[in-house]
Amino acid sequence: MTPIAAPARPASLDPAHARRWIRRRRIAAEGRADVGTVYAATLALLMAAALVGPPVAGVIWPPDMPGGGPTVTPFVGAVAALAAFFVVLRQLGPLSVSRSDATWLLPAPLPRRTLLTPALVLTTVVALVVGAVIGVAVTGHIAARPTGLLVLGAGGTTGAAAAVGVALLAFTCQRRPSTARFADGIGIAVGVGGLVLAAALRATGEPGLPAVRLPPEAVLAVGAAALAAGLIAVGSTWRALESWPAAPIAGASITMGAYADVVYAVEPSYLTEMSARRFWRSRTRVRTTRLLPARRLPPLVAQDLIILRRKAARLWWPVGAAAVPVYLADGPAWLLIGVVVIGALAAASLTAESTHDDAANPAMLRLLGVTGRQVTAARLVVPAVVAGGWLAVTLAVLQALGALTGPWWVLGLLAGPAVAAGAFQRARASAASIGTVLIDTPLGAFPAGMLLWLLNGIDVLAVLTLPISVGLVLLPAPEVLGWHWLLAQAVSSALGYALLVRRSGTTAGSF
Numbered sequence: 001m002t003p004i005a006a007p008a009r010p011a012s013l014d015p016a017h018a019r020r021w022i023r024r025r026r027i028a029a030e031g032r033a034d035v036g037t038v039y040a041a042t043l044a045l046l047m048a049a050a051l052v053g054p055p056v057a058g059v060i061w062p063p064d065m066p067g068g069g070p071t072v073t074p075f076v077g078a079v080a081a082l083a084a085f086f087v088v089l090r091q092l093g094p095l096s097v098s099r100s101d102a103t104w105l106l107p108a109p110l111p112r113r114t115l116l117t118p119a120l121v122l123t124t125v126v127a128l129v130v131g132a133v134i135g136v137a138v139t140g141h142i143a144a145r146p147t148g149l150l151v152l153g154a155g156g157t158t159g160a161a162a163a164v165g166v167a168l169l170a171f172t173c174q175r176r177p178s179t180a181r182f183a184d185g186i187g188i189a190v191g192v193g194g195l196v197l198a199a200a201l202r203a204t205g206e207p208g209l210p211a212v213r214l215p216p217e218a219v220l221a222v223g224a225a226a227l228a229a230g231l232i233a234v235g236s237t238w239r240a241l242e243s244w245p246a247a248p249i250a251g252a253s254i255t256m257g258a259y260a261d262v263v264y265a266v267e268p269s270y271l272t273e274m275s276a277r278r279f280w281r282s283r284t285r286v287r288t289t290r291l292l293p294a295r296r297l298p299p300l301v302a303q304d305l306i307i308l309r310r311k312a313a314r315l316w317w318p319v320g321a322a323a324v325p326v327y328l329a330d331g332p333a334w335l336l337i338g339v340v341v342i343g344a345l346a347a348a349s350l351t352a353e354s355t356h357d358d359a360a361n362p363a364m365l366r367l368l369g370v371t372g373r374q375v376t377a378a379r380l381v382v383p384a385v386v387a388g389g390w391l392a393v394t395l396a397v398l399q400a401l402g403a404l405t406g407p408w409w410v411l412g413l414l415a416g417p418a419v420a421a422g423a424f425q426r427a428r429a430s431a432a433s434i435g436t437v438l439i440d441t442p443l444g445a446f447p448a449g450m451l452l453w454l455l456n457g458i459d460v461l462a463v464l465t466l467p468i469s470v471g472l473v474l475l476p477a478p479e480v481l482g483w484h485w486l487l488a489q490a491v492s493s494a495l496g497y498a499l500l501v502r503r504s505g506t507t508a509g510s511f
Contacts, residue, residue, distance in 0.1 A: 060133065061140035070142035073201050078138050078159070080194025080320075082166050085130055086187040089170035090180070093252030095119045095244075102253035106246050113241040116249070120241070124234055127167040128160045135159020135223075154216045158223035164230035171237050174248045188313060192320035199323030199397075299368060300378035304351045308382060311350055318347040318386075322394045329403040333473045340394060340472070341465055344419045345426070345457070348387035352427035355379060359428070376504040380420045380497060387423070388416020391468075404472075406481025411468060414486060417493040418464035421500045426457025464496040465489075 095116050097106065105115055139147070139155030173180040297305070308315070321343045328336045358365060358375055365375055391412030398404045462469070467489040475481055 060137040064145060071201075073198050074138045074141040076194050076198040076201065078134050078162075080191050080198065081134050082131075082162055083187050083191030083194060085127075085163065086166045086170055087184070087191065089123070089167060090173060090184055090187070092256060093119070093174060093249075094123045094167065094170045095174060095249055096252035096256045097249065099253055099257040102250045106250060106253075111242065112244065113238065116241050116244070117238065120234070120238055123167055123170075124164065124231075127163040131160035131163025131166075132156040133159070134163065148216075150220065151216045154220035154223060157220060157227055161223050161226035161230055164227060164234065168230060168233050168237065174252070175244055177248060185313065188316050192316045195320040195323045199326040202326055298378050300354075300370070300375060301381050304354055304379065304382035307351050307354060308386070314350065318343070318350075318390055321346065322390060322397065325394055325398060326401065329398055329401055337469045337472050340391070341419075341461060341469070342458075343394065344387045344391050344415070345423055345461055347390040348383035348416075348419045348423035349427065350386060351379075351382050352423060355424060355427040372504040373501050376424070376501050380417065380424055380500070383420035383423050384416040384497075386416075387419035388413040391415050391419070402477055404475070404481070405477045405479065406475075407483075407486065408471075408481055411471070411481065411486055411489055414489045414493055415465050415468055417497045418489070419461060421464060421493075421496040422457045422461030424500065425460045460496070464492050467492060 096102075096119055097115060101115060106112070135155040135158050136152060138159065139151060143151050143155070169183065173183045324343065325336060325339050328339055358379070370378075392409040393412075395404065395408035395412045399406075399408050467485050471481060471485055475485075
């Protein structure tokens with residue numbers, strides 16, 4: 001018998017060689033960064049800075065400190081902004097890679113630390129920038145003028161340290177999904193509570209800060225120490241990346257890839273569908289309800305109520321958004337109108353996914369024996385109630401502040417069906433049919449699908465809520481809202497509701 005030598009065991013894979021090989025193959029397939037792309041992105045950033053830079057700078061750093069001395073409200077607003085930043089980080093990951101890397105490199109025997117380092121660095125840098133801006137904004141609202149660089153540095157450093165702490169909490173939640181839901185609930189509660197508390201303080205009289213004056217040197221020292229501790233903790237997180245589970249990173253990579261697809265394919269409706277699937281996939285403790293077996297409500301209305309009930313966590317955002325118009329009561333009328341109308345549209349869109357389900361599954365509607373007009377009439381009930389309630393509360397708060405006089409809350413209730421019609425029209429929109437329309441610009445042609453999709457539904461809303469918009473412009477306090485305004489809004493809402501139902505198909509699901 002001739003002995004056969006065993007095959008030699010290959011040497012361990014060199015990580016540096018593997019990364020170099022992957023980078024070369026990726027450059028060969030995708031190419032390097034295009035000069036035209038870099039130029040267009042840079043020009044877009046410069047144009048955005050030129051257009052919105054001065055107003056944003058005025059909000060962050062007002063020319064003069066508000067009269068009456070420093071107050072507590074800027075700190076409450078900063079807490080709400082940090083909570084919103086945490087929610088955004090949780091929605092994005094915060095650590096993710098491309099979908100191809102998540103498919104091939106994440107489960108491969110390669111150092112996970114090297115794969116996730118760019119995402120970790122990017123998240124940390126974004127946290128530093130966001131925190132510094134928040135800290136400077138708080139400093140601009142409480143510091144006396146003129147302000148030295150020491151005070152400015154103290155505020156920016158302290159804000160950056162707080163934002164890095166928020167990023168570390170997001171990292172921990174991604175690594176330990178068991179604690180993520182609790183932390184997400186806390187983040188939403190803190191964000192919404194901060195908005196409501198800041199609005200209440202502004203309405204009842206902003207309390208001043210204690211007379212104790214902290215030297216800026218001490219604040220800078222404490223902020224620098226906290227920032228150094230946070231960066232050290234980020235370094236510890238980087239060293240522990242090898243032991244991170246792969247499932248949360250893969251899920252975040254899929255989400256980021258979907259966002260990239262929306263921008264590339266100009267199809268925002270895909271993002272809406274993905275968000276709905278992701279929401280319902282995370283609900284593992286769904287229980288049946290007695291709304292449907294009781295037969296007290298039509299099936300489609302009961303389904304919308306069930307969706308609204310199971311989205312209780314998302315209902316807090318409209319509650320917090322109702323406090324935003326309080327800050328704009330003394331500002332430009334067009335800004336107040338935009339916030340009120342868009343906020344009502346967002347509240348009415350909480351059950352918009354049922355419209356997508358009706359279009360995707362018309363057989364179920366035919367089994368129920370309903371026509372397209374009956375489906376539309378039923379789908380408008382719950383959004384009309386939600387939007388009307390949101391508008392009633394918002395306008396009642398503005399009336400309590402003295403910015404409006406008269407039965408404005410009744411006007412908000414009457415505008416509910418009009419807002420529901422706009423939300424329904426927006427839910428049925430898709431950019432796929434209009435994404436190929438090109439608009440020529442000096443920088444080249446771009447598809448107008450995204451722009452038209454953003455405006456779809458808002459045009460209907462703007463026409464049907466004209467009494468509210470015109471009333472906010474022409475009837476500032478102490479002028480009293482007349483009953484003819486209520487009649488005009490009731491007629492507008494009924495007309496929009498009837499036309500939308502009339503134009504719906506006579507066959508169920510024929511949208």
